[in-house]
Amino acid sequence: MSIISQDPLVRAGHFVGDFGSPFYGEERQRDVWNEAQAFGLQLAVWATLTAATITVWSVGGAAVPTYSEPSRASAWCAC
Numbered sequence: 001m002s003i004i005s006q007d008p009l010v011r012a013g014h015f016v017g018d019f020g021s022p023f024y025g026e027e028r029q030r031d032v033w034n035e036a037q038a039f040g041l042q043l044a045v046w047a048t049l050t051a052a053t054i055t056v057w058s059v060g061g062a063a064v065p066t067y068s069e070p071s072r073a074s075a076w077c078a079c
Helices: 008-016 022-059
Strands: none
Touching: none
């Protein structure tokens, strides 16, 4: 078996990109926190959509808000 020496650029890349180094500890913690936030947001969005769907299926049309035209004699409109 022959061992091929690595190119200096590859060795420099291994040195700079050593994620096991304590230098990257804070960055790793930040990355974990960001992933947890993204997962929590996705969970909240899916839970809200699921709850809304279940509400419409169980309650029916009364659970869906409807739009009604404002009356012409409205106090805020000087028509």
